[in-house]
Amino acid sequence: MHPRSLGLAVFFAVISGCDDGKSVAAAPDAKPPVAAAPAAVATATVAVPGTASGRITRPDGKPIGIDGVKYKMVVNGNAGSGNAIAYNPKPNPDGTWSTKLAEGIYHEPRGTMSVKFDGGLYTYDLYPTAEPGDTESAKGLAADFQWRISGPIKQYEDKADPSNATHWYGASCRLNWNPIYGIGEGKQGVHTVVDKTKFVFTAKPQGKLIDGSDGKPLTWTLEWGASDFKPSLLHDLPPAVGGWRVSGTEITPDGKQRPLTIRLSGVSDKFLAEVDVKVEADQYGGPIVGPILIFTRAAP
Numbered sequence: 001m002h003p004r005s006l007g008l009a010v011f012f013a014v015i016s017g018c019d020d021g022k023s024v025a026a027a028p029d030a031k032p033p034v035a036a037a038p039a040a041v042a043t044a045t046v047a048v049p050g051t052a053s054g055r056i057t058r059p060d061g062k063p064i065g066i067d068g069v070k071y072k073m074v075v076n077g078n079a080g081s082g083n084a085i086a087y088n089p090k091p092n093p094d095g096t097w098s099t100k101l102a103e104g105i106y107h108e109p110r111g112t113m114s115v116k117f118d119g120g121l122y123t124y125d126l127y128p129t130a131e132p133g134d135t136e137s138a139k140g141l142a143a144d145f146q147w148r149i150s151g152p153i154k155q156y157e158d159k160a161d162p163s164n165a166t167h168w169y170g171a172s173c174r175l176n177w178n179p180i181y182g183i184g185e186g187k188q189g190v191h192t193v194v195d196k197t198k199f200v201f202t203a204k205p206q207g208k209l210i211d212g213s214d215g216k217p218l219t220w221t222l223e224w225g226a227s228d229f230k231p232s233l234l235h236d237l238p239p240a241v242g243g244w245r246v247s248g249t250e251i252t253p254d255g256k257q258r259p260l261t262i263r264l265s266g267v268s269d270k271f272l273a274e275v276d277v278k279v280e281a282d283q284y285g286g287p288i289v290g291p292i293l294i295f296t297r298a299a300p
Contacts, residue, residue, distance in 0.1 A: 045142040045143070047142040048098075049140045050100060050137055051101060051140050051141070052075045052109060053097065053142060053143075054096070055094075055096045055145070056095035056126060057095055057145075063094055064095055066211070066212065071091045071111060071114075073089050073090075074110055075088075075089065075107075075109045077107050077134070080102070101137040103137050105137070106135055106136075108133065108134075112126060118210075118240075120280055122281045123281075123285025124148070124169065124285075126146065127145060127153070127169075129146060130143070148169050149170065149209060149210055150170040150238045151168070151169055152167055161231075170235065171236075171237045171286075172233040172235045172236070173234040173246075174289075175222070175229075175295065176265075176295070177193075177229060179193075181296065183299070193224045195224060199223075199295070200219065201220045201222070202246070202248070203219075203245065204244065205242075206244065208240065209239065209241075210239040211238075218234075218237065237287070239287055240279065243276045243277055244278075247273060247274045248260035248262060259273060259297075261295065261296055261297065261298055262274070262275045263294050265292040277289055277291075
């Protein structure tokens with residue numbers, strides 16, 4: 001199971017918009033999911049005694065509104081007898097869910113959401129909007145969730161590290177600096193980089209994002225120091241139809257700029273002004289970028 005998944009063995013897979021448990025046909029893989037018409041923004045769920053309940057929405061509070069979505073939800077705890085107990089509630093098409101609880105104390109509910117997109121099957125841990133802690137069934141348990149395709153995951157929200165791929169909902173692209181260039185007759189030269197030099201990378205989406213929205217260009221600024229650069233990743237890239245087109249610029253401490261050239265390891269040996277980076281799903285459904293982005297400056 002993916003390191004960012006729930007780690008819970010008992011799940012009941014359910015499909016949004018389907019009352020009989022049968023699969024709903026997903027949109028063709030090469031196209032983004034089809035979003036429903038705009039709907040009202042959800043308000044926070046109020047706890048009901050003896051019940052666990054909540055709602056799954058987008059970050060703006062609107063319903064997911066995509067065909068073929070699969071949810072896995074779990075509410076577990078200890079019954080009054082001391083025995084472990086677990087429920088797997090089935091979300092409704094509008095994202096609401098609920099289940100009656102036996103007397104006992106229950107942990108915070110958790111959930112995942114899976115969706116087919118651009119040839120891959122992606123699975124996301126749902127983002128809890130609150131952390132109520134262990135709760136007695138008599139008080140009721142309210143737990144709302146959001147589907148987030150970018151930004152820090154909950155546990156690293158206050159200390160997300162741009163150089164740590166596990167801290168983000170989006171994928172991360174690894175980077176390597178190549179200082180070697182050819183000078184003819186089989187000889188090579190070596191680029192030098194001054195401390196506090198900045199490498200600025202821009203990625204432009206080539207199509208809609210996995211949630212059906214129009215993506216916007218993303219920018220990262222890396223700074224050179226002590227013979228290396230930080231952060232070491234282009235982090236938090238959500239899946240996009242056709243991938244992301246990446247380019248870069250070197251900015252020296254005195255403000256001079258020059259374009260970088262880039263290639264993808266295992267894809268091409270040729271350095272180019274732009275390369276297309278594809279976010280794909282790994283074996284657990286997590287978004288990843290496989291090739292390493294290798295960058296340099298043009299030979300002097």
